[in-house]
Amino acid sequence: MSDGRIDVSTTLVVNGRRVTRSAGGHVTLLRWLRDEADVLDPKYGCGEGVCGACTVLVDGEPASACIVLAAQCEGSAITTAAGLLDDDGEPSPLQRAFHEHHAAQCGFCTPGMLMCAQAMLADGTTRSRDEIREELHGNLCRCTGYQHIVDAIEDAQGAAR
Amino acid sequence: MSEEIRTSKLDELRVVHQPLARHDAAEKIAGSTRFAGDLVYAGMLHARLVRSVVPSARLTRRDVTRATEVPGVVAVLLGEDVPNNEISVDVPGQTIAVGALKARMQILATERVRFHGEPIALVIAEHEDALAEACEAVEVEYDELPVISEPAQALADGAFQIHEGGNLLAEWRIDRGDVDAAFATADVVVEGTYTTQFVDHAYLEPEAGVGWYEDDGVMNLRVATQVVEHYRDVAKILGVPDSKVRVIAPYVGGGFGGKEDMTVEPYLALGVAHTRRPVRMQWTRNESLLARAKRHRNHMTYRTAATNDGTILAQDIEIVSDAGAYAYLSALVLLYSSVHACGPYRLDNARIRATTAYTNNPPTSAFRGFGGMQVVLGYESQMDELAKRLQLDPGEVRKRNALRRGDRLPVGQEIITEVQLAETIDAVRERAGGKPAPSGPRKAVGRAIASNMQSYGRLVWLNDSAAAWIGFQMDGSLTVRCGVPDIGGGQASSLAQIAAEVLAVDMDRITVHFGDSALNPLAGTTTATRQLLMSGNATYEAAVMLRDQLLGAVARETGDPVESLSMTPEGITGPGGITAVTAALQICRRGNVPVEALGTFFGPKGKEVTRDLDGERLFPDFTFGTHLADVEVDLDTGEVKVLRYLAAHDVGRAINPLSVEGQIAGAAVQ
Numbered sequence: 001m002s003d004g005r006i007d008v009s010t011t012l013v014v015n016g017r018r019v020t021r022s023a024g025g026h027v028t029l030l031r032w033l034r035d036e037a038d039v040l041d042p043k044y045g046c047g048e049g050v051c052g053a054c055t056v057l058v059d060g061e062p063a064s065a066c067i068v069l070a071a072q073c074e075g076s077a078i079t080t081a082a083g084l085l086d087d088d089g090e091p092s093p094l095q096r097a098f099h100e101h102h103a104a105q106c107g108f109c110t111p112g113m114l115m116c117a118q119a120m121l122a123d124g125t126t127r128s129r130d131e132i133r134e135e136l137h138g139n140l141c142r143c144t145g146y147q148h149i150v151d152a153i154e155d156a157q158g159a160a161r
Numbered sequence: 162m163s164e165e166i167r168t169s170k171l172d173e174l175r176v177v178h179q180p181l182a183r184h185d186a187a188e189k190i191a192g193s194t195r196f197a198g199d200l201v202y203a204g205m206l207h208a209r210l211v212r213s214v215v216p217s218a219r220l221t222r223r224d225v226t227r228a229t230e231v232p233g234v235v236a237v238l239l240g241e242d243v244p245n246n247e248i249s250v251d252v253p254g255q256t257i258a259v260g261a262l263k264a265r266m267q268i269l270a271t272e273r274v275r276f277h278g279e280p281i282a283l284v285i286a287e288h289e290d291a292l293a294e295a296c297e298a299v300e301v302e303y304d305e306l307p308v309i310s311e312p313a314q315a316l317a318d319g320a321f322q323i324h325e326g327g328n329l330l331a332e333w334r335i336d337r338g339d340v341d342a343a344f345a346t347a348d349v350v351v352e353g354t355y356t357t358q359f360v361d362h363a364y365l366e367p368e369a370g371v372g373w374y375e376d377d378g379v380m381n382l383r384v385a386t387q388v389v390e391h392y393r394d395v396a397k398i399l400g401v402p403d404s405k406v407r408v409i410a411p412y413v414g415g416g417f418g419g420k421e422d423m424t425v426e427p428y429l430a431l432g433v434a435h436t437r438r439p440v441r442m443q444w445t446r447n448e449s450l451l452a453r454a455k456r457h458r459n460h461m462t463y464r465t466a467a468t469n470d471g472t473i474l475a476q477d478i479e480i481v482s483d484a485g486a487y488a489y490l491s492a493l494v495l496l497y498s499s500v501h502a503c504g505p506y507r508l509d510n511a512r513i514r515a516t517t518a519y520t521n522n523p524p525t526s527a528f529r530g531f532g533g534m535q536v537v538l539g540y541e542s543q544m545d546e547l548a549k550r551l552q553l554d555p556g557e558v559r560k561r562n563a564l565r566r567g568d569r570l571p572v573g574q575e576i577i578t579e580v581q582l583a584e585t586i587d588a589v590r591e592r593a594g595g596k597p598a599p600s601g602p603r604k605a606v607g608r609a610i611a612s613n614m615q616s617y618g619r620l621v622w623l624n625d626s627a628a629a630w631i632g633f634q635m636d637g638s639l640t641v642r643c644g645v646p647d648i649g650g651g652q653a654s655s656l657a658q659i660a661a662e663v664l665a666v667d668m669d670r671i672t673v674h675f676g677d678s679a680l681n682p683l684a685g686t687t688t689a690t691r692q693l694l695m696s697g698n699a700t701y702e703a704a705v706m707l708r709d710q711l712l713g714a715v716a717r718e719t720g721d722p723v724e725s726l727s728m729t730p731e732g733i734t735g736p737g738g739i740t741a742v743t744a745a746l747q748i749c750r751r752g753n754v755p756v757e758a759l760g761t762f763f764g765p766k767g768k769e770v771t772r773d774l775d776g777e778r779l780f781p782d783f784t785f786g787t788h789l790a791d792v793e794v795d796l797d798t799g800e801v802k803v804l805r806y807l808a809a810h811d812v813g814r815a816i817n818p819l820s821v822e823g824q825i826a827g828a829a830v831q
Contacts, residue, residue: 005290024290035289040199041192043414045365046446053365081192095190099182102819105827106649107189108196108365108414142364142415143649144823145830 008071014039015083025071029063030054032070033078041081041111045140052139055112056080062119064138081111084118094118094156101152105143113139117153126157175730176661176668180819183654184668185412185647194412197385198369202439205371206235208432209292209442211282211299212452213274216486216521217323218303220272225282228298233291236435237299238283240271243431244400252492254770255331264330264488268398268427274303275323276486276523278452285432285440312460312481312518323486323519330484330517331492333499334773337571338510343475347466351546355463357535359483360456362528366414367449372429373439375407379679382429383409387416387646388686389678391423395430406430410676416648417831418527421688422454422489454489454526457482457517459498459535465543466510471551471558475510476571478502478539482517482525482532489526491517497532497616499774500572504540505582505614505785506562511571527688529828533615541611556586559612564785573776581811582612582785588809589789596791597804603796606804610789617690618781621767627695628682631660631703632757633711635750637742638670644684645696646676651820652692656700658816663704665728666742682759693816694781695762703760711745714754786810788829 011020014037021036033039033056042065045053049067056065057079084092091099094117104110116139120127127135132153133146141149188194225237240246249263270281284295307321314320315328322328344350370384382395392406399406413420425442432440444453464477480498484491499515528534544562548555563582569575589610596608619625629643641660647653653673661668674681684696708728716723721735728734732741740748749756767778791805808829815821 031289034199035201038201040195040201043196043366044198044443045367048446051365051446081190085191089191091187091190098190099186102182102186102823104183104186104189105651105823106364106366106413106415107185107194108649110189111192114190114192140363140365141827142362142417142831143827145826145828147826148823 010070010074012070012073012075013077015078015080023070025069027070028066029056029068029070029073029078030065033065033080039080039082043108043111045108052116053109053112055115055139057115057119060119060122062116079115079118081114084114093159094121097152097156097159098149101148101155103144103148103152109139109141113141113149117156120153121157129154174662175665176658177816178814178818181658181668181817183651183817183820184657184671184673185654196366196369196414197371197383197411198366198441198443200371200383202371202373205439205441206285206287206432206436207289207292207442208283208285208428208440209296210280210428210448211284211296211301212448213270213277213279213281215274215303215305216277217306217308218274219306220270220274220281220301221304222300222302223281224300227300228284228295231291231295231298233287234284234295235287236285237295238269238285238431238435240267240269242435243268243398245398246271248394248398250488252331252488254333254772255492264324266487268431276521278448278523279486280428283428283431285436308521310520310522312483312516312520315518315520316516323521328519330488330519331495332517332772333496333513333515335499335511335513335571336773337573338475340475340477340510340512343510344464344466344477347474348469349547349550350464350466351543351550352464353539353542353546355461355538355542357459357538359458359522359525360528361450362415362417362419364415364417364419367446368420368424368444368453369442370425370429371439371441372433374433374437378405380406380430380433381409382407382426383411384426384429385413385420386410386424386426387413387420387648387688389644389646389676390683390686391426392678394423395426398427399430399434407677407679409678410646413646413648416687417529418531418688419453420648421527421686424453452523454485454524456528457484457491457494457525457532457535461536461539463539463543465547467547467551469551471547471553471561473506473508473562476503476508478511478513480513480515480536482515483522484517484519485522485524486519487524489524491525493620494525494527494532496770498536500570500779501533501614501616502536502540503571504537505564505580505612506540507564507568508562508571513571529831530615531689533613537611537613545609556590556610559586564614572774572779574778574780576783578782580785582787585785585787585809585811586610586612589787589807592807593789593791593805599793604793605796606791606793608789608791610787612785612787614783614785615690616780616783618694618764619689619691620770620780621765621778622769624766625685625691625695625764626761627684627699628759628761629656629684629696629699629703630682630757630759631664631700631707633707633742633746635743635746637666637746639664639666639672641671641673641700642681643673643675643696643700644678644681645692646687648687650824651817652687652696655693655697655816655820659697659700660704663701663708663728665730667730695764697816698762699760701760702762703758706758706760707756710754710756710758711749714749714752715740715745717752718748784811
């Protein structure tokens with residue numbers, strides 16, 4: 001980099017693809033994914049870990065990519081919404097539920113919302129609607145009022161059992 | 162609006178009125194929708210604004226020398242670098258006594274700043290890391306001036322002048338009947354003072370966009386906006402013909418009115434014009450909260466006169482709104498507040514005085530409802546007060562006074578369509594059943610309802626119109642082109658449904674090209690609850706024209722009377738059999754019949770408003786609704802929990818009930 005900052009080479013497995021990029025050590029996982037690796041589905045919403053639009057799975061655990069440094073994740077598997085599609089590009093049951101229940105309006109919170117929901121499905125717990133809402137507290141949506149999102153997750157959770 | 166209301170028998174509809182998953186949802190759930198900030202160009206530059214750190218000051222020094230020396234910085238621009246640095250907003254209906262008819266503001270402030278966050282310089286750099294350092298390095302010195310934070314303070318005699326010509330931006334008056342006489346004969350009078358707060362739209366997608374010059378020399382701006390027609394404003398700022406600027410609106414990550422005024426557009430355009438390279442600008446959330454226009458804070462005083470049976474005789478209302486530091490749409494928002502001030506109720510006597518004044522707060526402008534929402538607090542609090550005073554049921558008091566078709570609003574506009582307000586009150590109450598019991602001994606549960614009235618469509622004197630183009634491809638699939646920005650409400654998807662219905666084409670064989678000011682027919686702004694009315698009807702007009710072209714050509718070919726033909730999913734069906742659409746298209750081609758059509762829909766017309774609003778139609782029409790909330794309060798801690806929230810609206814026939822439900826639920830939570 002031209003400003004004299006020290007670059008760090010980081011390798012991440014993004015949606016099953018091994019990616020190595022050299023970037024400033026201060027670069028967040030969100031910027032690394034979006035600006036260095038062209039992975040554009042995690043969104044910038046607040047930059048402070050509040051809104052959840054940048055939620056990705058880091059080795060299966062949900063994380064706000066805007067407040068994690070890329071270099072901290074060296075070697076990790078990163079999953080984004082695009083990584084939920086199967087090998088033929090077909091949507092996962094969770095994504096289909098979001099589609100059918102009209103859980104995406106403007107769609108900007110959707111990639112992050114899906115990753116939070118995916119983490120819920122992955123732990124095998126069947127949650128009540130209130131518990132689903134509680135888990136979603138770190139993912140904001142200003143369009144839907146959450147109703148259809150909760151419907152979709154409830155449905156996907158039923159289908160996964 | 163054509164005054165006829167289109168009705169189709171429900172059982173004849175195949176696509177319209179179906180709760181369909183939206184056609185844009187597949188990309189959104191796959192994460193592949195490219196929003197304004199997701200476009201990447203090779204060699205793209207990045208831009209950020211240097212903003213005022215004080216709310217009111219003269220600028221005594223602006224020095225960019227150090228900033229331009231920061232590694233990676235390509236340019237730092239000041240107001241002097243902007244071809245036309247001053248833009249103005251028309252303030253309608255006002256007299257000279259009210260001040261400037263044109264409210265002015267600068268793209269980059271050169272002499273004076275009026276709010277914390279006002280843009281002063283534009284930094285353009287090779288990479289984002291350089292932006293923060295360079296913004297810090299722009300040296301600005303301020304000679305601080307008095308700060309006005311309340312409209313009342315701004316309107317006081319001898320107040321410091323925020324703008325030349327005074328702090329009063331606009332005022333509106335409505336006078337109907339004899340208010341004083343009505344108050345003198347009233348059985349009961351209730352009064353209240355209400356204040357709403359500033360609200361930020363807080364859409365998940367902060368303001369963003371990418372600009373570049375296309376090979377034809379046209380400035381392209383692909384931005385998060387509700388209004389592609391801002392290409393004209395950008396052209397003015399750059400000093401180029403309107404035809405040299407194109408605004409593209411990709412799917413927008415939420416608008417709610419906050420992307421109605423320009424945000425990143427002028428700055429992207431300046432950056433591109435200056436560097437001749439692609440430029441991206443992405444506002445931080447902090448910038449968005451600090452500097453983009455908010456919902457108005459309204460101070461409202463209500464007095465209501467009624468008879469003992471709860472019939473409203475008169476209302477006397479004063480509204481003072483905080484316009485913030487620049488005009489934007491404050492005058493019009495206040496006009497909406499004035500017209501909606503009495504709510505969905507019939508009354509023969511009303512006096513409304515509404516004023517909006519400049520302050521050094523962030524500017525205020527459009528936000529969902531456009532001034533119609535703030536006054537709900539006023540008129541519905543008065544209804545509850547009245548019910549309590551007369552020991553009447555709150556729902557019954559509302560129903561007793563509910564507007565009916567043929568009534569006139571205080572402003573004089575006649576209600577020309579059905580009003581189902583009472584039905585919405587009954588609907589929420591029936592669904593809610595009994596009030597829930599408190600969950601503990603130190604808890605209390607309260608239930609309230611609130612009804613509202615909201616206009617849709619732009620003010621009639623703005624001569625609204627929208628256009629849409631539909632073309633058959635030779636394989637029978639369909640292309641719809643319409644300038645409408647899709648801000649997440651299903652704007653584009655609804656057009657596909659309308660075209661699918663009229664032309665009997667499957668939804669998945671229709672592509673809607675939207676949000677482009679150069680390549681699509683202009684459809685106007687995605688604001689004012691107008692797009693389904695306007696672009697929906699334009700699409701309908703185009704679809705009907707196109708259908709009639711095909712039917713006419715087939716009639717001539719087969720000899721069947723044209724009125725015996727209809728478009729069905731199988732093709733063009735008539736007494737002589739079915740002609741496949743592809744065959745019909747070939748018939749058109751041989752017979753020189755176009756397989757495309759441009760539909761333009763014109764809104765109703767009216768005369769321009771004056772400060773004293775006097776009896777003409779102002780809006781195309783209104784919708785009505787009622788919400789019910791059960792709320793539990795912890796009597797020790799004051800903690801409030803919403804137990805249940807119900808909403809019922811008279812929406813007419815929904816094009817997509819799933820979309821409508823999503824909009825209402827989302828709006829209620831917002």
